[in-house]
Amino acid sequence: MRLFDFSLKFNGFDIDNARKTLSKIQALNDFEFNDYVEKKQEEIISYHLQNNPFYKSFGKGIAIDRWDSVPVMTKRHLQRPLQQRLSLGYGLKDIYVNKTSGSSGDPFIFAKDKWCHAMTWAEIMDRFSWYGIDFNSSKQARFYGIPLDKKGYYKERVKDWFGNRFRFSVFDLSDEAFDKALKNFKASKFKYINGYTSPIVQFAKYLKRKNVILNTICCSLRVCIVTSEMLFEDDKKLMETQFGVPVVNEYGASELDLIAFENLTGEWQVNSETLYVEVLDQNDNALPNGEEGRIVITSLYNKAHPFIRYDIGDIGTLSDKGSIRKPILEKLTGRTNDIAVLPSGKKAAGLTFYYITKSVIEDDGNVSEFVIEQVALDKFMIRYISLNELSGDMKKTIAIEMERYLEPGINVYFERVSKLERTKAGKLKQFVSNL
Template sequence: MHPYLSRHLLYPLHESLVKRPTFKYLAELEQSQWLSRPEIERLQGTKLKALLRVAYDHCPWHRKRIQEAGLELDGETPLTLQDLRRLPTMNKQDALENRDEMTWQGVPGGAFKYNTGGSSGEPLIFYFGRWRQASDAAGRMRARRWWGIEVGEPEVYLWGAPVELDKTDRVKAIRDRLLNQLVLNAFEMSPGNMDTYLEAIQAFKPKCLYGYASSMALLAAHARERHTKLILPSLKAVCTTGEPLYPYQQALIEKVFGAPVANEFGSRDIGFTAHETPQGQVLLMSESIILEVLDPEGQPVGEGELGEAVMTGLCSEAQPFIRYRTGDIVRQSNDTCQRGRGLHVIGEVIGRSTDFIVRSDGAIMHALAVIYVLRAIEGVAEFKLIQHTVRDVEVLLVPSRSWQAEANPQIIKGLQARLGDEVRVQIRLLDQIPPEISGKHRYVVSHVPLPAALKIAANTNNVPQSRRETRKLA
C-alpha cells in the first residue's frame, strides 16, 4: 500500500472505526512536546486531577484512598507532584486482588481485558480503554517521527504470534499489510525461519524494524553467521523493546542492519512509556505518564541515582494505575531534551531481561513464548520455568487461592505445543520461589547452549550501561 494512502486514509479510518482517538492525540502530542518543562508539569497536574475524579467517581478502591489522603478535586487548579505523593503507592497484587473495585466498566469506548507479559513472574489481568490504546499508538508514532519515520511507511515487526492463527488473527494480518506492517514470528526463530525472515526484510524495504531486543540481536547474529549481506537503504532505525538492550547487542544490530538502534521502554500495564532520541536521550511520554523514581523506603532518589520506576498512567481511566510500582529500575535524571522539548529525561533504564528457549527441533524461541502459556493459567501467582535439556522442562509454581489441580494438564499441553510433544514437563508447587544466588529473580532460565555463533545475541551477563556510554562502545 502506498504510504500516503495508509497514513492519510486507511490508518485514520481504522482508528476511527474502532473508536480510538489516536490521530487526535497525535496532533496534541506534536504540539505539547515543545512546551516548557513547567508547562508540561502543569498539563500533567490537570490530567492528574481529571484521572483522580474518574477514580473517585467510579472506582471504590481508589475512592477510599483519595478520601484518606484528603485530596481536593474540586476547582480547576492543577494538582502537583506533592499532592500526588499524599496517596500511597500500589503494586501488582493490589491491582490483581482489587480489580473489580478499581475498574470502570462503563468507561466511554469500553473496558477491554488484557494481561501482562508475566516476565516479572506475576501475571496480571487488568482492563484498559480506548484512550490508553490511543496513547500507546500515538506515542510510538511521534517517537518514530523523531527518527524520520512517518506513519504508514513500511515497518517490520519481529514479534510474538500464536501457534495457530484463528479468524481474528487472519483479519489482523490483512489489516497489518494494508497499514504497511509485516509481522515476523519471534517465537519461531529456527535457522530456516530466520533465513526466510532476512529475505522478507530485504524484499519489504522497511523504514523501521521493531521487536524484542534479544530476538533482533539473535537475527543479526544469524545473518552474520550466514554471511548474509543486507542492503536496506530505506531503513531509518531499528527500534528494540521488551528488555534491556546491551552494548554488544546494539553494536551487532547496527552493523548487520546498517541503521541506528533506538530503544523503547514500556510495559503492558502502564503502556508505552519512553523512547530514545537520535541524540541518545530517553524521553518520557510526559503527557500520558507521571514518573517517580523511588528508593526502597518510597522516597525520591537523587540526581543520577537508581530507583524503582513508580508510574501514574494519566490515560488509564478504565482501571487507574496511580503511583504504581512497576518493579523496573531506572536512573533519575534532571536533564533537559537537547532539542528543546519539555519532556522529562530518563537517565538509564535497567529493566529486566529474559532468556532464550531452545525447542526440541533446534528452533530458538524468545522466552515470552512460554511465559504466554503460564500467564494464561488461572491460579498461578508466581512461576519460574527452567529448561534443563531440550526435552526436560521444570516449572516452579506458587499457586494462588484459585489454583485447581486441573491446571496441570493445561500447562503441560500448552508448553508441549510450544516446545514439542516429546518434551517432559515437571511441575512443582512451592510456597515461594527462591531468587538466584545473585539475589536477582529470573523467571525463564535455559541451560541448553545456543550455537556458538549465536551466543553473543543471548548473553545477558553484562549490566546495561547508560545510553551515552553505549553509543561510545558501539
C-alpha cells in the first residue's frame, strides 16, 4: 500500500492529478514553456487583485502587462493575522496552514490552498526520484526537530509513520545520542538521510571520531539530502566520506515550495515549474544572470494566499548558463545556523530555537523580528522587535521551554529593541553564538 500517497489524499491533497499536471508542464517545448510561465504570472496576479483584499490594497499600482510594476513583498508585510491575508472564499477547511521556521528572524503563519500544496509535493517527489527515492517505499533517516509537548510529539510521530521515516532529534547532538542513532542505522534499512545540515554534519564528525563508514553498517543507504542551512564544501566532503554515499543539496522554503535541488550533474537546478525565481537589486530591478542580488520568488499556484515577488531574505546568483526552463542557482548566501554549546558540554543545532520560539510566534503579529544570542555557556539573550512588550508570563514560558529543550541552568534575558543588527547581506540570523 502506498501509505504516503494515501496520507496526502486523506488530507485533501490530490497528488495523482498534481503529478499528471507536473508531467505535462515538463513535456512542454521551450516556446510553450515560456508562454506557460507568462500566463501563470498574469493569472496569479489577476486572481489576487480580484479576490484578495489584502493584495488588492498592496498592489494598487500594478499594470497587468508590466511585470516590473508588481511590488516586492517581504515577510514583514505579511505579519498580520492570517484571516486578513486569505483570498475570498477560503476557509480553514480549504487550506494548508503552517508557520515559517523563523530562521531569517521574521516568523509568520502562512497558508496554501490544497491544490497548491499538492503541486508542492509533486515537485518534491519528482526531484527526490532523481536519486531513486520513492516516498512510499524508501525509508528515511530524518534529522529534524520534533515538538516536545505530547500532542505535537505524537502528531509528528504519526506523520513519520505514514511518511516511512524515523526521526532523530536535533536537540541533543552528544556522542551518547549518536551512539543510539548508530544502533538504529545498524538495525534499519534506511535508503536516505534527510534533514538540517548542521546536525547531520555533527553526526558525520561523530562517525569520523568512531572510524565508522555508515553505509558499511547500513548497506541499504544510497544518498543524503540536506536542507535549510548552508552546505559548505568541506562539510560535504566529510559527509560523503563518512556516509559512503552522495550528499545532495536542497534549498526550499516552507511557505513556498522546493526552490532548488542539486541535479545529477551537480547543478543547483531551480524549480521553474511551480515557482518564478528572480534576482533583484536594492531598487527592485531585475539583475541579469551572473549578478548577485536579492532572491525574490512568485508562487504560481497559491490562490489562497499571495506570494508574489516575495523577498525570501536570501542573497544569491542565477547562473548565466541557465534558461527560463532550467534556471541554475550558482550561489546562495546566508543560510547558516550555529551550534549551541551548553554548560554540560551538550550541543544543540541552532534550528532548535525554531521550536523554542514557537511560543513567541503568535498570529496577532505582535513580534515582528527576533534574534537569539548566546553570550556565555549558560546565558542567552533574546532581542526582539514588537508592538507591545512581552508579558512576564510569556518570558517565563520561553525560559521554561529553553530549559526543557536544552538543559537546566540556562539563563535567559530579554531586550526589546527598535532595530536589530543585520548581516552585510541584509539578513537576520535567528541564532548567533559568541562563544
